[in-house]
Amino acid sequence: MKLRTLVFINAFAVGISIAAVNMYFQHKIIYSLVSLLIATIVSYFVFYYLINKYVYSKIKLIYKLIHSLKLGKDLKDALGEYISPDPINDVEQEVKEWARDKKLEIDDLKKQEKFRKEFLSNISHEFKTPLFAIEGYVEALKDGGLEDPKQAQVFLNKVSNNVDRLSVLIKDLNEISKIESGEIPINIEKFELTALVKEVMESLELKAKKYKIELVLKDKYDVPTWVKADREKIRQVLVNLIDNSFKYGKEHGHTFISIFSLHDQILTEITDEGIGINEEHLPRLFERFYRTDSSRSRQIGGSGLGLAIVKHIVEAHDQTINVRSTQGIGSTFGFTLQKAKENFINIPLIG
Ligand SMILES: Nc1ncnc2c1ncn2[C@@H]1O[C@H](COP(=O)(O)OP(=O)(O)OP(=O)(O)O)[C@@H](O)[C@H]1O
Ligand SMILES: [Mg+2]
Structure with missing residues (x-):
């Protein structure tokens, strides 16, 4: 309800009361009507002035503040701007929304604080x-x-x-x-993924021997697999995942690399036959410093940042990484990349 209507109803009620009293004592309808009119008009202006000065303008200020703070403006902007013509009704809605937003913000900050600790x-x-x-x-x-x-x-x-x-x-x-922080830009180019995979496999051949693991490309992949991605960063992803498959793999076992063509993505999977990962660890595996079995992982001597870096790189490409694993049987890490279309032009994408 508008402020003016509210004030009018009040003033009219006062006018009616005075007119009724008048009628009771004077029994003249004209006097009553005149007093109704005068009392209503006077009350209207007095009420309007008082409510506006002491209530409405303050609510308006609260409304403006909350509305603007909700939008993330600073106090000066908030005070200098007029927003709703009916703040008495809107303020309730604004406060509810504001409280909800603040609660979400606080929950988020608490989570960040826990993570920081x-x-x-x-x-x-x-x-x-x-x-x-x-x-x-x-x-x-x-x-x-x-x-x-x-x-x-x-x-x-x-x-x-x-x-x-x-x-x-x-x-x-x-x-x-x-x-x-996006300081390292992701330089998207078009390249042939199978060639990169073969390059990485060659560079890790000696390391595979050291761990007594055979590194195997699952198929011949003679159809070219063109992708749009940062070639050097994807090399890093492959090296990290294959390195893990050695460190947590099985002596005399295999590391298999498979490449699948999906609808508009290419999926690359690295499978080992190693110790595997218990299901309880899977949701936290990509966090910095997270290790499943600290004694073995520490003994092998990684910093526990490899998978966190891998995840960041894949996500900076707007793609996904996932893991399937069975303890004692092995693990498969898979990540997707965008397929390259014809006539693709290099666009630097800040990750
Ligand atoms: N293929 C795998 N099989 C079993 N466990 C794995 C595998 N890959 C990773 N893990 C587990 O996840 C943890 C995190 O891996 P991540 O690559 O981030 O760290 P790291 O290999 O210990 O060290 P870094 O890669 O920094 O040298 C490992 O310590 C290990 O416990
Ligand atoms: Mg690693």
Whole structure:
């Protein structure tokens, strides 16, 4: 209901009351009508003035503030702008929506805060392990370890390995934060995926031998598989996934790579015959530093950032990555890429 109507009803009620009293004492209809008219008009203006000054303008201000804050404007903008002609009714709706939005915002912030805490504690743990090891070996060298040159060499090698581990950790963290902030652009080009897969397989041949795993391309794939993606980043994805299939694979087992053509995507799958992953770990597998079996993973010595980087890269392409796994039998990691159409022009896409 409009403010004017509200005020009029009130004023009319006062007018009627006064007219009725008048009628009772004077018994003259004309007097009553005159008093009805005058009382209604006077009450109307008095009520209107008072409500406007002390209630309505304040509600209007609250309405404007909430409405503008909801839109994310600052206070100055909020005060300088007029929005609803009927704030008394709208303010309720606005407050409800505002409260709902704020609740969602707070929930989101709480989640981020939890994630930040976990991240910080993970990061300090990851740094602590190699740092303590370095500290230990340096102490040992200082305390007479240098007298036996053979022993000293062993200690120095361990120091060097741990320094390597620290620098990989820093490199990976740097990479992940750059991809996340969009600092590393995704350079989309058209390329032939099978050729890249073969290239990566060749470069990892020696490593496969070291792990005693046979790296197998499932099919001949003699039909070209053209995709639109950042070739170097996809190389990184393949290397990371194949590297995992070795580290968590089975000696004398296989790593299979398959390429499937979907409707307008190409799906690449990397399958191993290794330890597999328990279902409870699958939802968190792509989080930074997440490891399923910390003793084995730590022993193998990754930083736990590989899959997080892989996921970021795939998602920066607006594509998806998924995993299927059975403990003791093996795991399959699959990611999609956009098929390239004819006459494709290179467009740099900021990820
Ligand atoms: N193919 C796989 N089979 C079984 N477990 C896996 C496989 N791939 C990853 N995992 C599990 O997921 C965890 C996270 O993998 P991720 O690649 O992110 O880290 P990482 O291999 O430990 O270290 P990094 O890749 O940074 O060197 C691993 O530690 C391992 O527990
Ligand atoms: Mg890895």
